[in-house]
Amino acid sequence: MSDFAVYPSLKARRVLVTGGASGIGAETVRAFAAQGADIAFLDRDPDASETVAAETGARFQLCDLRDIPAMQAAIKALGPFDVLINNAARDDRHDWQDVTPEYWDERMNTNLRHMFFVIQSVAPGMIEAGGGSIVNVGSNSWWEAKGGFPAYATAKSAVHGLTxxxxxxxxxxxxxxxxxxxxxxxxxxxxxxxxxxxxLEAQKQDQCLPDLIEPVYVARMALFLASDDAAMCTASNYMVEAGSI
Structure with a gap:
């Protein structure tokens, strides 16, 4: 493992991660905890949430982000926050021929809708504090014209407009x-x-760099964007894709 940077501005900073019990979200919780941040997360998996909380000292609330009132109540219980990492999503594969209106709506609710309403919920506290950082997690799947999940790719492309x-x-x-x-x-x-x-071999061929990408590198980018080092960075895309677009 590399010797990574320490960001003094993140110490005691109040951070919320959505989908913080597994994958990129859990790695992001670990990264902020190591910086001394006051870290909290939302997730719907009780066992995984307990594990991450025990490991990092993070606070958490169980909720399904598709349930907007439940999400709003969870944020109120945990907040306010200086930083939001809007991470939660699921890239379930699906054939375009099989997609129903109900499935399409469920995919939007899972991968896009909650991102706006989480921002809406945390922004007033950031305004009162005099500033903050919001990081939305997108995907390069639509940049690369990847197939096999049209509803997911559509939702993730919309994240850029939201940002x-x-x-x-x-x-x-x-x-x-x-x-x-x-x-x-x-x-x-x-x-x-x-x-x-x-x-995996095809992915390596698509990338400029030969190594597969571990979640820690997304978490490190989140730390930078949350820190005062990125004070003049906004409305932009920060790629962590080993040159694969």
């Missing part, structure tokens, strides 16, 4: 809004479900 418009609306309050754009990140979910030897 840009909210950066304008919240910028006057010194709240920065950016997007992290991960490539294929080797979470346990990806390894269990889709990381075949053939698929």
């Amino acid at each position: 840009r418009t909210m950066a304008r609306d919240l910028g006057r309050h010194r709240i920065r809004v950016n997007t992290i754009v991960p490539g294929w990140i080797m979470t346990e979910r990806q390894k269990d479900l889709w990381a075949t030897p053939e698929g």
Whole structure:
């Protein structure tokens, strides 16, 4: 493991991560905890949440982010916050021919809708504090024209529009809004479900860099964007995809 940077401005900073019990979210919780941040997360998996909380000292609330009133109540119980890492999503595969209106709506609720309403819930506290940082987690899947999950790719492409418009609306309050754009990140979910030897080799060929991408590198980008080092960074995309677009 590399010797990574320490960001003094993150010490005691109040941070919320959505989907913080596994994958990129859990790695992000660990990264902020190591910086001495006051870290909290939302997730719907009780066992995984307990594990991450015990490991990091993070606070958490169980909730399904598709249930907007439940999410709002959870944030009220945990907040206010200086930093939001809007991470939660599920890249379930689906054939375009099989998608129903109900499934489409459920995918939007899972991968997009909650991101706006989480911002809406945390922004007043950031305004009162005099500023903040919001980091939306997108995906390079649509940049690369990947197939096999049209509803997911559509939702993730919309994250960029959300970032840009909210950066304008919240910028006057010194709240920065950016997007992290991960490539294929080797979470346990990806390894269990889709990381075949053939698929991994093809991914390496698509990337400029030869190494597969571990979740820690997305978490490190989140730390930078949350820190005072990124004080003049907003409305932008920050790629963590090993040059694969």
